[in-house]
Amino acid sequence: MKNILITGGAGFIGSHVVRLFVNKYPEYNIVNLDALTYAGNLANLKDIESAPNYTFIKADICDYERMCDLMQEHAIDGVIHLAAESHVDRSIKDPFTFARTNVMGTLSLLQAARQYWNGDWQGKLFYHISTDEVYGALELDKPEEPAPYGSEFFLETTKYNPHSPYSASKAASDHFVRAYHDTYGMPTLVTNCSNNYGPYQFPEKLIPLFINNIRRGKPLPVYGKGENVRDWLYVVDHARAIDTIFHQGKVGDTYNIGGFNEWKNIDIVKVLIKTVDKLLGNPAGHSDHLITFVTDRAGHDLRYAIDSTKLKNELGWEPSLQFEEGIEKTVRWYLDNQEWMDNITSGEYEKYYKDMYQNRS
Numbered sequence: 166m167k168n169i170l171i172t173g174g175a176g177f178i179g180s181h182v183v184r185l186f187v188n189k190y191p192e193y194n195i196v197n198l199d200a201l202t203y204a205g206n207l208a209n210l211k212d213i214e215s216a217p218n219y220t221f222i223k224a225d226i227c228d229y230e231r232m233c234d235l236m237q238e239h240a241i242d243g244v245i246h247l248a249a250e251s252h253v254d255r256s257i258k259d260p261f262t263f264a265r266t267n268v269m270g271t272l273s274l275l276q277a278a279r280q281y282w283n284g285d286w287q288g289k290l291f292y293h294i295s296t297d298e299v300y301g302a303l304e305l306d307k308p309e310e311p312a313p314y315g316s317e318f319f320l321e322t323t324k325y326n327p328h329s330p331y332s333a334s335k336a337a338s339d340h341f342v343r344a345y346h347d348t349y350g351m352p353t354l355v356t357n358c359s360n361n362y363g364p365y366q367f368p369e370k371l372i373p374l375f376i377n378n379i380r381r382g383k384p385l386p387v388y389g390k391g392e393n394v395r396d397w398l399y400v401v402d403h404a405r406a407i408d409t410i411f412h413q414g415k416v417g418d419t420y421n422i423g424g425f426n427e428w429k430n431i432d433i434v435k436v437l438i439k440t441v442d443k444l445l446g447n448p449a450g451h452s453d454h455l456i457t458f459v460t461d462r463a464g465h466d467l468r469y470a471i472d473s474t475k476l477k478n479e480l481g482w483e484p485s486l487q488f489e490e491g492i493e494k495t496v497r498w499y500l501d502n503q504e505w506m507d508n509i510t511s512g513e514y515e516k517y518y519k520d521m522y523q524n525r526s
């Protein structure tokens with residue numbers, strides 16, 4: 166494959182995937198297609214923006230005619246589809262936008278690829294990036310003991326049971342991708358990954374939001390009692406997994422991606438406080454008072470835990486970073502890149518965040 170379309174490449178995970186592919190595969194033309202919604206930011210790609218094998222196109226995946234034209238214009242052989250509305254809290258406020266982009270946008274892209282490839286599947290691939298949230302929520306069997314907090318994990322065979330408008334829209338998009346494989350024979354792949362963290366994540370998500378609030382001495386709004394469990398993976402390891410699966414994955418298959426790294430939210434918050442205080446030279450416990458328990462998220466899934474044994478056994482992928490190392494790296498990055506953060510958190514977003522916070526506290 167030579168011409169690769171990456172959608173959502175100006176977002177958090179997409180920017181890491183674009184960077185990896187542009188640097189690692191000079192023989193590929195990488196076309197980054199992104200609508201630059203509030204979550205898309207070309208500053209995430211400053212270091213590779215003038216690479217000869219990189220092109221950026223501002224476009225909306227829901228614009229079917231445009232998708233058809235672009236597939237042809239750039240002679241696209243492979244699609245790595247990350248563009249989506251990605252934040253659960255926003256999906257609770259505005260589900261229509263999620264159905265539009267995640268369901269209709271994915272369908273529009275699938276149909277444009279099908280139309281352009283026209284049944285000649287040789288050397289073609291449509292790779293769809295999805296989430297562990299489609300599987301629903303797991304129980305906490307042993308809440309008082311260290312992780313794993315339960316005996317059950319999400320497997321590739323786990324039945325879909327989404328609860329939020331976000332996860333419902335991602336589930337629908339996954340079904341469409343598989344339907345294009347089963348109905349038309351389109352070569353597709355789907356991966357379902359756990360929570361990502363790392364540089365360039367939009368600060369509405371737990372980790373960058375809390376790092377920034379600790380730095381600014383602002384409250385840390387912990388939903389409910391902070392007992393929900395998430396399974397965290399360093400974003401560069403997700404990008405590495407995408408690279409491995411794109412090149413070696415079995416067409417038509419599904420792979421779960423995760424690092425067996427479960428944390429209760431409240432414990433993550435404590436690690437973040439400790440790390441930020443340490444790096445800022447504050448005394449231990451300096452920011453503990455910022456923890457503020459607020460109204461829980463509606464339909465808040467209790468526990469996510471991915472079993473990625475299949476990916477390890479079949480394709481040899483494993484995370485490269487331990488969590489402690491990844492978190493310290495991440496906190497350092499946000500503290501060293503305050504301008505990136507301040508550019509995002511001023512203006513429009515500040516107003517959104519104030520409303521969001523006031524509605525919860």
Ligand code: NAD
Pocket residue numbers: 172173174175176177178179198199200201202203204205206224225226227246247248249250251252266270294295296297335357358359360361362367
């Ligand atoms: P993000 O919100 O940071 O980025 C999404 C990108 O998509 C943005 O650049 C945005 O401008 C673009 N976009 C949105 N609507 C678009 C449209 N209609 N047309 C074109 N571009 C559009 O999201 P992320 O966290 O990087 O997630 C990327 C993908 O990975 C999503 O599909 C998400 O469901 C999936 N995922 C995310 C995580 C996670 O922890 N963040 C985990 C597993 C899977």
Ligand code: DAU
Pocket residue numbers: 251252253254295296297298358359360361369370371372374386387388389391393394395430462469
């Ligand atoms: O599991 C993969 C998913 O992870 C991705 O598919 C989503 O795109 C991504 O946003 C993420 O979803 P979460 O809802 O798990 O991530 P978020 O960072 O929003 O929240 C993590 C946990 O922290 C969750 O249990 C809610 C809680 N939380 C979050 C915020 C923003 C708080 O307690 N307070 C907060 O202010």
